[in-house]
Amino acid sequence: MISDSHRKFYNENGYVVVEKLLSPDEAAFFRDHFMELRETGNYPGDMVADTKQSRDPLKRYPRMIQMHNWDDTSLRWMLDERINQCLTTLLEREPFAVQTMLYFKPPKARGQALHQDNFYLKAQPGTCMAAWLALDPCDEANGCMQVVPGSHRWPILCTQKADTKTSFTDVTVPIPEGQKVEPVFMQPGDTLFFHGSLVHGSFPNSTTNRFRRALIGHYIEGNSQKYNGQAWRMDGTPVRLAPSDGGGLCGVWVDEDGTPVIEVVGKQLASALSE
Numbered sequence: 001m002i003s004d005s006h007r008k009f010y011n012e013n014g015y016v017v018v019e020k021l022l023s024p025d026e027a028a029f030f031r032d033h034f035m036e037l038r039e040t041g042n043y044p045g046d047m048v049a050d051t052k053q054s055r056d057p058l059k060r061y062p063r064m065i066q067m068h069n070w071d072d073t074s075l076r077w078m079l080d081e082r083i084n085q086c087l088t089t090l091l092e093r094e095p096f097a098v099q100t101m102l103y104f105k106p107p108k109a110r111g112q113a114l115h116q117d118n119f120y121l122k123a124q125p126g127t128c129m130a131a132w133l134a135l136d137p138c139d140e141a142n143g144c145m146q147v148v149p150g151s152h153r154w155p156i157l158c159t160q161k162a163d164t165k166t167s168f169t170d171v172t173v174p175i176p177e178g179q180k181v182e183p184v185f186m187q188p189g190d191t192l193f194f195h196g197s198l199v200h201g202s203f204p205n206s207t208t209n210r211f212r213r214a215l216i217g218h219y220i221e222g223n224s225q226k227y228n229g230q231a232w233r234m235d236g237t238p239v240r241l242a243p244s245d246g247g248g249l250c251g252v253w254v255d256e257d258g259t260p261v262i263e264v265v266g267k268q269l270a271s272a273l274s275e
C-alpha cells in the first residue's frame with residue numbers, strides 16, 4: 001500500500017500520491033453520496049445557503065466542512081484503516097483526526113490560492129497533514145492540486161492578499177521567482193498526502209463540463225498538545241487538547257547575496273487566521 005519509495009518521496013518533497021488507495025468504485029460511491037447531500041440540503045458550516053440560482057459556481061456547490069460530525073460515511077472514511085496506515089507510516093506515529101471537507105469545484109469555479117495548512121490549523125508542537133482523495137480525474141484544465149515541492153521545510157510564511165478573481169480565499173503566500181509549482185495529476189481513488197507546511201493550492205476549473213471533486217481529511221501529529229477544536233484518535237475516541245497559541249511570527253523572503261531566503265520576523269495578519 002505504502003512503500004519505501006513513497007516514504008522517500010514524501011520526505012524529500014513534502015507530499016506523495018498513493019495511487020488507487022481506494023478503488024474507483026469507492027470513489028464513485030463517495031462522489032454520488034456527497035452530490036446527493038449537496039443537492040438536497042444545507043448543513044452546519046456551509047458558507048452560503050439556498051443559492052442554486054447564483055452565477056458563482058461555488059455558491060451553487062459550496063464546500064462542505066466537518067461532515068464527520070453529522071455524516072457516518074464521512075466519519076468512517078476519516079478513520080479508514082488504509083488512510084491511518086499511510087499517515088502512521090509517513091508521520092512515524094498514529095495521528096489524531098481533526099477535520100473533513102468536500103470540495104465540489106464545478107466547471108468555471110475559482111481555485112484556492114497557494115497556502116500552508118498549518119497556518120490555519122495550528123497544531124502545536126509539530127504540524128498537520130492532509131489526505132486528499134480524488135473523486136474525479138484531476139488535471140490542469142479542471143484545476144488539479146498544485147504543490148511547491150520541498151516547501152514543507154519552510155517555516156509558516158506571512159500571508160499577502162490573494163487575487164479573489166481566481167481564488168475563493170483572500171490570502172496567499174509569496175514564492176520566489178523561478179520557484180517550481182507543480183500540478184498533481186490524479187485519478188479517482190488516488191490519495192495525495194501532504195505536510196502542513198507544504199505550499200499548495202489550485203487554479204480555477206477552466207472546463208465547461210467537468211467537476212473536480214475531492215474529499216479531504218486533516219490530521220495532526222499524535223504528539224500535538226494544542227489544537228483549536230475537537231480531535232479524534234483513529235479508533236474514534238475523542239482527545240482533549242489545549243487551545244493553540246494565537247497568531248505568531250511568520251517568515252518573509254529576503255535577499256541574501258542574490259539568493260532568496262526566509263527570515264522569520266513578521267507577524268501574521270489577524271484577519272487571515274481562519275480559512
Ligand SMILES: O=C(O)CCC(=O)C(=O)O
Pocket residue numbers: 103111112117130132144145200201202214216
Ligand atoms: O482542493 C483544492 O483545490 C484545495 C484544497 C486545499 O488547499 C486544502 O485542502 O488545503
